[in-house]
Amino acid sequence: MSRADKVFKGNKSLNKLFQTSDGQCFPVKSDARNHSRSLSDQIIKEIHRSGKTEKVKEKKAPDSGQVENSNPGGQMTDDQIILRLVQDNTVEENLKIAADHKVPEAELKGANEEEIARAILKYATESEKELIIQKIEEGSEEEEEEKTGE
Numbered sequence: 001m002s003r004a005d006k007v008f009k010g011n012k013s014l015n016k017l018f019q020t021s022d023g024q025c026f027p028v029k030s031d032a033r034n035h036s037r038s039l040s041d042q043i044i045k046e047i048h049r050s051g052k053t054e055k056v057k058e059k060k061a062p063d064s065g066q067v068e069n070s071n072p073g074g075q076m077t078d079d080q081i082i083l084r085l086v087q088d089n090t091v092e093e094n095l096k097i098a099a100d101h102k103v104p105e106a107e108l109k110g111a112n113e114e115e116i117a118r119a120i121l122k123y124a125t126e127s128e129k130e131l132i133i134q135k136i137e138e139g140s141e142e143e144e145e146e147k148t149g150e
Helices: 003-010 029-036 078-088 091-100 113-123 126-148
Strands: 016-020 044-048 053-057
Touching: 003 016, 016 029, 029 044, 078 091, 078 113, 078 126, 091 113, 113 126
Parallel strands: none
Antiparallel strands: 016 044, 044 053
């Protein structure tokens, strides 16, 4: 019996859970995301009681736990920005960013974390996108300083 099956068996009201690459199961996606940050393989699977499994996100990063900027031009790609918005911010923070960028409420209603992040980029001007990237990079520098104690 898989770990997920055991969790479902012990929690009759649970219809889906989120499993990290090390096999840990979480009923809340943000808990799985937080735990996955400590893993080198940051795959999270959404597993439904029915047996259906979906990959929620995949990110393989170096020891820093940060998304590498692999774009040769030095600019983050939209997918990298979306990933960082999802991993670094709460849904509420991203909804505030979406409101700041005048994303229509109808587009956000029922949207998941990734859809909210995509909507932010869809409605952001190029200069606003640059500001988002700058904030992401500043956050990365602060996290690195905290790790190194500088």
